[in-house]
Structure formats: structure tokens, C-alpha cells
Amino acid sequence: MENVTKKKVVVIGAGIAGLSAGIYALKAGYDVEIYEKNKIPGGECMGWNRKGYHIDNCIHWLTGTDPKTKLWEVWKTVGAIDENTQYADVDKFYSSRVEGKEATLWNDLERTQKELIELSPEDEEEITKFIRHVEYAKECVIPSDKPLDMMGMRDYIKMGMEMPDMPKVMKEYGKINCGDLAKRFKSPALRKLMSDYLPAEYTAYSFLVSYATMASGNGNIPLEGSLAMSLRIVKRFKEMGGILHNGVSVKRIVVDGKKATGIELEDGTVISADEVISAVDTDFLFGRLIEKKYMPKLLMKAYENRKAYPVTSGFQFAFAIDSDFSATDTIFFDCEPLQIGTRSFSRMSVKSYAYDKSFAPEGKTVLQANIVQSDEDYLYWESLSEDEYRKKKEESSEEVTKRIVREFPELEGKIELLDCWTPLTYNRYCNSYHGSYMGFVTTVGNKQMRFKGVVKGISNLYVAGQWVMSPGGLPIAVVSGKFAVQRILKKEKRSIEI
Ligand SMILES: Cc1cc2nc3c(=O)[nH]c(=O)nc-3n(C[C@H](O)[C@H](O)[C@H](O)COP(=O)(O)OP(=O)(O)OC[C@H]3O[C@@H](n4cnc5c(N)ncnc54)[C@H](O)[C@@H]3O)c2cc1C
Missing domain, CATH: 3.30.70 (Alpha-Beta Plaits)
Known part of the structure; x- marks a missing residue:
């Protein structure tokens, strides 16, 4: 155990990214306080009650439910899921109905292939190719050990070996969007099936990866829903000694020269901090919490170019x-x-x-x-x-x-x-x-949004949240919280194994 003088980390936002950052910062030995504007934490991973019913409003699939993946370990560390988690008994991704015909993407790829060919024999070749590549895409993993920029040659080789067939998916479906993919099929039902789920401008490979996640059993839906999962993470954070302030909105980050000295709350109270992690939307961070001039260039370009980087x-x-x-x-x-x-x-x-x-x-x-x-x-x-x-x-x-x-x-x-x-x-x-409840959409011909969660010009401010890497979503949110803490550890020349 390394000898650490207790520094105070302040996290803004108690969505999945902020809670994850809080838990990993506690694990690293820091004192942690999270400030969340809503009375109920969880951000977009939420649900609410109406007239005796519960409206679940997030998890359609949770990437990382396969215990063999590194991402599962991250979810387990933050208390979201564990070996005893019960999942919904769902056997399909979705169905598309057109003029009385129905096509389904089952989790069972063989069944999907068979049924789609029965529905449209003239599309057999395209269907077979599609299913083969979904099978390949099952290998796709989200880097969860450490940020990509902290990975060495050996890490990259290992990652490549874990996903030997992914380049084939990128080659075949990385340069077309979902609208183009639909046009490869003759049957109107199959055309809709390929373009119903994600907006037409999404790259087709994202769609294959989403389906593969469901089909591989690595995208299950935990029972009791999204809010219950967020509250399990909150429980873990508090049990570890973290302090969560709900219903407290942060007005700005106090910057003195090249350092953030703390945060100012809406009521004018100033809270001091040694390190600040922002886990709020980046549009709100750059422009409201700190000046817009600090925004990384690629992010600025994305906000300015709504066609190349749409949101949904x-x-x-x-x-x-x-x-x-x-x-x-x-x-x-x-x-x-x-x-x-x-x-x-x-x-x-x-x-x-x-x-x-x-x-x-x-x-x-x-x-x-x-x-x-x-x-x-x-x-x-x-x-x-x-x-x-x-x-x-x-x-x-x-x-x-x-x-x-x-x-x-x-x-x-x-x-x-x-x-x-x-x-x-x-x-x-x-x-x-x-x-938007996901990050920027990656469109064909445009660089995938990905930026280091640091702020040039402010040495102790870190950025977590789904916007740091497209397509966003829960897995990016949870790993980005961990990565923000690893950046602090690296700055302090401590081990980033956490
Ligand atoms: C309908 C729906 C379906 C979805 N389906 C899926 C799915 O199936 N799979 C998947 O992976 N993802 C899904 N997502 C996306 C997922 O919910 C988000 O990507 C993720 O929750 C984002 O987490 P975050 O922590 O980055 O951001 P957020 O959840 O936005 O958290 C930011 C937090 O900061 C707080 N905050 C903002 N401003 C301030 C301030 N000034 N002071 C203090 N606090 C502040 C906010 O209140 C919020 O709690 C879905 C989302 C929705 C809404």
C-alpha cells in the first residue's frame, strides 16, 4: 500500500461517470465529495414512478455483463452488477414490421439468418455476409484497463489479438452508414430492419457492434432497471466513505492561474479542492463552468459542425x-x-x-x-x-x-x-x-470523437463522461470515471493499476 497524504477530489455530477470517478478516487485513497444538481443521483441512467408503474428510462443493453470481460470488472467494482445479478429474459434485439411482414434480429444468429433468408431468399448473400460479420463483431471490447493514450505497444498487441476479426468488420462496414447498409438489401422489410434502430447517418459498423453485444450475451439488462443500478453504485460510493451532495448545483469552477482551486455552488458557497473532476456534459463544462476557450479543438469542431457530428x-x-x-x-x-x-x-x-x-x-x-x-x-x-x-x-x-x-x-x-x-x-x-443521451454520432468520413480527459491550461481539472469518446453510453461513462482518476495517479507518479 502506497503512503498517500489525503488529497481532496471534488467531482461535479453524479451520473454514472461521476459516481465511477468518485469510487475509483476513494479506492486510490483520496477524500471525495460529489456535487449533483438533482435530488436523485444517476443522471441519464434513471427511472421514475407514475400511478403505481415504474418508467425505466435507460438500459436497453448494458455492455459488459459478460464476467469474462474487463468491463465487467469495472461494473463490479462500482457495485453495479456482480455474480448474482439477475438479467431480463430477452431473446431478441428488436423486430421491424413492414406491410404485414416482420423481420427480427434474434440473439441467436443462426435463427436470424435462417428466418431472414426465408423472408427474402434473394438477399441470401447479403444476409449471410451480415451475420458472419456480426459474429466477428462479438469480439469488440471497450478498453477498460487504462486510457488508450496510456497504453503501450504490448497493450495494443494484446488488444489486437483479442479482436482478430474486427478489422474485417471495419473494412466491410466502417465506410458506409446505416442508410447505405439498408440499400444493400432488396426486401423492404430487411431495408427497414437495417435502418430502424440507429439513425441513417450512423456508421454501419456501430450497428453491427450493438447487435453483436446483445447476441454475445455481453449486453444483458439487469432486472429492476436503470435507477436501481444507479442507486447500487451510490450505495457502494457511500459505503466506501464518499460524500454525496444531492440537489446542489455547481455554478462554476474556480480557476486561479493554471489551477482549479475548487468550485462555487449556485448559492455562492466556495468548496476547495486539490483535484476537480467534471462529469457533466462537456457543452455545459466549457462555457458555463469554465470559459469556452479551454475547450479542446476537436470538441469545438464537433459542436460547430452539426452535420458531421450529430446527436440524438x-x-x-x-x-x-x-x-x-x-x-x-x-x-x-x-x-x-x-x-x-x-x-x-x-x-x-x-x-x-x-x-x-x-x-x-x-x-x-x-x-x-x-x-x-x-x-x-x-x-x-x-x-x-x-x-x-x-x-x-x-x-x-x-x-x-x-x-x-x-x-x-x-x-x-x-x-x-x-x-x-x-x-x-x-x-x-x-x-x-x-x-442528447449519447455522445456524438460518428458519421462516415469524420474522425471518431475521442479526447483525453484533461484540460489544457488547468493542470488539476479532469473530464469524465460519455462525451469523451463516441458513441458514449454507459460503458464509456463508467470507464471515463476510472480513467480520470488514473490520470491523477499518473500525474502523481503513482501506479495506475487500480
Ligand atoms: C432513453 C435512454 C436510453 C439509453 N439506453 C442506453 C443503453 O441501452 N445502453 C447504454 O450504454 N446507454 C444508454 N443510454 C445512455 C446513458 O444513459 C448515458 O450515456 C449515461 O448515463 C451518461 O452518463 P454520464 O455520467 O456521462 O452523464 P449524465 O448521466 O448526463 O450525468 C451528468 C450528471 O451531472 C449532473 N449535472 C449537470 N450539471 C450540473 C451542475 N451544474 N452541478 C451539479 N451537477 C450537474 C446531471 O444532473 C447529471 O446527473 C440511454 C440513455 C437514455 C436517456
């Missing part, structure tokens, strides 16, 4: 279903066009949460619907007055309900709206840029 959010609805509506899981379908701002949507999805009995009273189910939202949609929502905003939500809820009942007539008289929320909700709740 959702216009979402949760319903109480007065039956055990378990047959659907996640399904996409055509609908009568729905106008939202400047865009018209003629496709939507519903997801049944019947897999988790703790979310609804017995014999009932929570169903959620999502209309994927873009930067442009965010600006539309932002332009509305309070009254217009409320009215649009109400009208859309009725319209969406009608469309669901049209597609699933068995729900007539059994469906009741629980809640509805927009990209603005995420911005209000988490200060998230354009309401």
Missing part, C-alpha cells in the same frame, strides 16, 4: 397497459405521418417492459414509444412557448396512442398515458446538449 435524443411516451403485453419486446412499424416541428415521422417503435415484473402491478405492463429526435428537432422544441410546448405534447400523445392502437388493435381500451417527455426534458434534467 427522443420524444418519448410511457403507457400503462391493462394486460400482460409481453409478445412485442421492441418493434418498429409504419404509421400515419406525424408532424413534429419541421419534420414528419412515418415510422415509430414501441417497447414492452413486460420482462421486468417490478415495473407494473400484476397482469399489467409498461409500454414505451419513442420517436428519435435530432438537433433540428431539439431547436423546434426550444422555440416553443410554455403553452405551445404543453399543447404539442398533449396533441402528440393522443396521436401516438391512436397509432399504437391502430397497429395493435388488442390494446383498444387498455392503454393509458403515464408520461411524455422530450429532448428538452433531458436538457433541463441533466444539462445535456440538445437533449
Whole structure:
């Protein structure tokens, strides 16, 4: 055990990244305080109750549930999951319905291949190639030991050996987007299947990796949902001696010369710190908590170029279903066009949460619907007055309900709206840029967003959170917290093995 004088690390934000940073900083022997603006920690890994139902609003898949992976160890360290965690019994990624035909991406790749070929024999060659590459993509791992820039030649060789077939996936699907991938298929149902889940501009390989994560058993859904997982991490943090201040918003980081001396809270209180880790949205950090001039160049370029680095959010609805509506899981379908701002949507999805009995009273189910939202949609929502905003939500809820009942007539008289929320909700709740709940989308021909979680010009300020590396999501959030602490350790010339 190294002899450490206790330094104080202050973390801003108690999302998954901030909580992870807090736990790893405690492990490294520091005193840690986290300041979180919301009363409930967890950030975007959240859920809430309505009328006796629980609306789970994050985990569709948790990368790192395979105990053989290094990422699993990180999740275990922060108390999110362990050997006894129970997972949802879900056997498919999702289905797409077109003109009465339904295509499904099962976790069982052989079954998927067989069914898709039966559905569209003329696409056999493309289907076989797709499935083969999803199989290869199962190898894809998220570096969880240490940040990429701290890796040596030996680490890179080892990582390459763990993923020998990934270059084939990148070669075949790294230079096209999901829209292009869809066009490779002749069947309308398969075209939709390939482009329903991720927006068309996403690189196709991201889609293959997502499906492979589910298919490999490394992307399970922990029972009891997202908020329960966040609260398990909070429990671990507190048990280790960490102090969490909920409902306390940070106004700015106090910078003196080239050092952050602490943080100032909204009420003017100043908290001193030896090291500061920001785990809030980077758009909020650079511009609100510290001056924008500190923003790394690539990040600046990404914010300025909305076409090359789009973000996504959702216009979402949760319903109480007065039956055990378990047959659907996640399904996409055509609908009568729905106008939202400047865009018209003629496709939507519903997801049944019947897999988790703790979310609804017995014999009932929570169903959620999502209309994927873009930067442009965010600006539309932002332009509305309070009254217009409320009215649009109400009208859309009725319209969406009608469309669901049209597609699933068995729900007539059994469906009741629980809640509805927009990209603005995420911005209000988490200060998230354009309401995005993932990082920047990597589009074809543009550099993947990845920056060292350090701030040039401020020697003791570190950045964690999903924005440090695309595509963001929970795994990037959790490892970025660990990496921020490893950077402090490296600066102090201590071992980064933690
Ligand atoms: C509907 C939905 C589905 C998703 N599905 C998945 C999925 O299936 N798999 C997956 O991997 N990921 C998924 N995600 C993404 C995942 O939730 C996020 O990537 C992750 O939670 C981001 O964590 P973070 O800590 O980086 O940021 P955040 O969760 O945004 O945390 C930042 C925290 O900082 C706080 N904060 C902000 N400003 C201040 C301030 N001034 N003072 C104090 N605190 C502040 C915020 O309140 C927040 O708690 C989903 C997200 C949503 C919303």
C-alpha cells in the first residue's frame, strides 16, 4: 500500500461517470465529495414512478455483463452488477414490421439468418455476409484497463489479438452508414430492419457492434432497471466513505492561474479542492463552468459542425397497459405521418417492459414509444412557448396512442398515458446538449470523437463522461470515471493499476 497524504477530489455530477470517478478516487485513497444538481443521483441512467408503474428510462443493453470481460470488472467494482445479478429474459434485439411482414434480429444468429433468408431468399448473400460479420463483431471490447493514450505497444498487441476479426468488420462496414447498409438489401422489410434502430447517418459498423453485444450475451439488462443500478453504485460510493451532495448545483469552477482551486455552488458557497473532476456534459463544462476557450479543438469542431457530428435524443411516451403485453419486446412499424416541428415521422417503435415484473402491478405492463429526435428537432422544441410546448405534447400523445392502437388493435381500451417527455426534458434534467443521451454520432468520413480527459491550461481539472469518446453510453461513462482518476495517479507518479 502506497503512503498517500489525503488529497481532496471534488467531482461535479453524479451520473454514472461521476459516481465511477468518485469510487475509483476513494479506492486510490483520496477524500471525495460529489456535487449533483438533482435530488436523485444517476443522471441519464434513471427511472421514475407514475400511478403505481415504474418508467425505466435507460438500459436497453448494458455492455459488459459478460464476467469474462474487463468491463465487467469495472461494473463490479462500482457495485453495479456482480455474480448474482439477475438479467431480463430477452431473446431478441428488436423486430421491424413492414406491410404485414416482420423481420427480427434474434440473439441467436443462426435463427436470424435462417428466418431472414426465408423472408427474402434473394438477399441470401447479403444476409449471410451480415451475420458472419456480426459474429466477428462479438469480439469488440471497450478498453477498460487504462486510457488508450496510456497504453503501450504490448497493450495494443494484446488488444489486437483479442479482436482478430474486427478489422474485417471495419473494412466491410466502417465506410458506409446505416442508410447505405439498408440499400444493400432488396426486401423492404430487411431495408427497414437495417435502418430502424440507429439513425441513417450512423456508421454501419456501430450497428453491427450493438447487435453483436446483445447476441454475445455481453449486453444483458439487469432486472429492476436503470435507477436501481444507479442507486447500487451510490450505495457502494457511500459505503466506501464518499460524500454525496444531492440537489446542489455547481455554478462554476474556480480557476486561479493554471489551477482549479475548487468550485462555487449556485448559492455562492466556495468548496476547495486539490483535484476537480467534471462529469457533466462537456457543452455545459466549457462555457458555463469554465470559459469556452479551454475547450479542446476537436470538441469545438464537433459542436460547430452539426452535420458531421450529430446527436440524438427522443420524444418519448410511457403507457400503462391493462394486460400482460409481453409478445412485442421492441418493434418498429409504419404509421400515419406525424408532424413534429419541421419534420414528419412515418415510422415509430414501441417497447414492452413486460420482462421486468417490478415495473407494473400484476397482469399489467409498461409500454414505451419513442420517436428519435435530432438537433433540428431539439431547436423546434426550444422555440416553443410554455403553452405551445404543453399543447404539442398533449396533441402528440393522443396521436401516438391512436397509432399504437391502430397497429395493435388488442390494446383498444387498455392503454393509458403515464408520461411524455422530450429532448428538452433531458436538457433541463441533466444539462445535456440538445437533449442528447449519447455522445456524438460518428458519421462516415469524420474522425471518431475521442479526447483525453484533461484540460489544457488547468493542470488539476479532469473530464469524465460519455462525451469523451463516441458513441458514449454507459460503458464509456463508467470507464471515463476510472480513467480520470488514473490520470491523477499518473500525474502523481503513482501506479495506475487500480
Ligand atoms: C432513453 C435512454 C436510453 C439509453 N439506453 C442506453 C443503453 O441501452 N445502453 C447504454 O450504454 N446507454 C444508454 N443510454 C445512455 C446513458 O444513459 C448515458 O450515456 C449515461 O448515463 C451518461 O452518463 P454520464 O455520467 O456521462 O452523464 P449524465 O448521466 O448526463 O450525468 C451528468 C450528471 O451531472 C449532473 N449535472 C449537470 N450539471 C450540473 C451542475 N451544474 N452541478 C451539479 N451537477 C450537474 C446531471 O444532473 C447529471 O446527473 C440511454 C440513455 C437514455 C436517456
